[in-house]
Amino acid sequence: MTAAAPTPPESLLPIAGVILAGGRGSRMGGVDKALIPLGGRALADHVRDRLAPQVAALAISANGDPGRFSGTVLPDPLPDQPGPLAGVLAAMDWAGGLGFGHVVTVSTDTPFLPRDLVRRLWAGGSGGPAIAATETAPGVLRAHPTFGLWPVGLATDLRETLARGDRKVMLWAERQGATLVPFATGTVDPFFNINTPDDLAQAERLLPICPQA
Numbered sequence: 001m002t003a004a005a006p007t008p009p010e011s012l013l014p015i016a017g018v019i020l021a022g023g024r025g026s027r028m029g030g031v032d033k034a035l036i037p038l039g040g041r042a043l044a045d046h047v048r049d050r051l052a053p054q055v056a057a058l059a060i061s062a063n064g065d066p067g068r069f070s071g072t073v074l075p076d077p078l079p080d081q082p083g084p085l086a087g088v089l090a091a092m093d094w095a096g097g098l099g100f101g102h103v104v105t106v107s108t109d110t111p112f113l114p115r116d117l118v119r120r121l122w123a124g125g126s127g128g129p130a131i132a133a134t135e136t137a138p139g140v141l142r143a144h145p146t147f148g149l150w151p152v153g154l155a156t157d158l159r160e161t162l163a164r165g166d167r168k169v170m171l172w173a174e175r176q177g178a179t180l181v182p183f184a185t186g187t188v189d190p191f192f193n194i195n196t197p198d199d200l201a202q203a204e205r206l207l208p209i210c211p212q213a
Contacts, residue, residue, distance in 0.1 A: 013122055016100045017055030018074065018091035019047050020084050020146055021062040021108035034062065034069070034108045036200065039207045043194065044069070046111035054118040055104060059094055061087035077159075083167045084146050089158050096152035102127070107146045109194040111203060112210050114183055121149035124181030129154065131173055133180040134191060141180050144191045145169035148178065 021034040021044060034044035044060065052058050059072035063081060066073035074090040076082065088105055095103035104118050114120070114132075121130040132147035146169060154176055161172050183190060188210045194200050 012054070012056050013118060014100060014102075015055055015118055015122065015149070016057045016059070016091070016095035016098065016103045017051045017118070018058070018087070018094070018103055018105050019044060019051065019060045019108050020087040020091075020105050021060050021069075032064075032068070033194065034060070036194070038111055038194075038200065038203055043111060044108050047106060047108055047113060050111075050113050050115055051104075051106055051117070054115065057095070057098060057100070059091070060108070061090050061105075078162055082162060083169075085158065085162060085167055085169050085172060088146075088148070088150060088169065089155060089162060092150055092152045092155040092158065096155060100152060102149055102151055104149050105146055107144075107193060110147075110191055111194070112188050112190050112192055112206070113147070114190045117147065117183075118149070120183070121147075121181055125149055125179040127151070129173060129176045129178035130181050131170075131178050132191065133182050134185050134189065135182055141182055143170055143180055145173060147191065148173065 036043045038046060059074050060069050061074045062069060063075050074094050076086040077090050077093065078086050091103045091105050104121060106113055121132065124130050129151060130149040132144045133141040136142045158172065166172060188206050194203055
């Protein structure tokens, strides 16, 4: 029996959220990026604080020992860590099992993600698949494919895509007709991601000036 989706507060859209933390962190020396301290707190906690108020239910997609995280942890549904698309599939399966029609995914290494991400993806994509983007030049958008709104009904197609060995999030999203939703970069790029020790040092410098609201 499919569990009923939790009733969200009236201010929330009935959308689930999942933090993608299944990467290997190779450029950080193989450490678990989700647990890297930033400003004295784990990186995943910064991301959780920003995403949780926007969604009606929240989980983290991660491999390995689930006990290192609090809350619901979703392992990849496929072996050998095939990349973020596997995390998107895990997110869809989990959200669909709770009765949600949509799930939003974000990356665990982006501590400044927009606090209006979910509503803008929903509005920009009119409820269909949508991906966040920033403008790199007039009229030129750079997609951030792990920041997506996904109808859970796409899970079957995604499962078949992964079974064929396809791994590129953007290629699959384009085949689904995903809309690119533009976000301004502002003082701090909301999609700044931490891949290297230098990035981490820069994030520490940005933390005090990053808008908190």
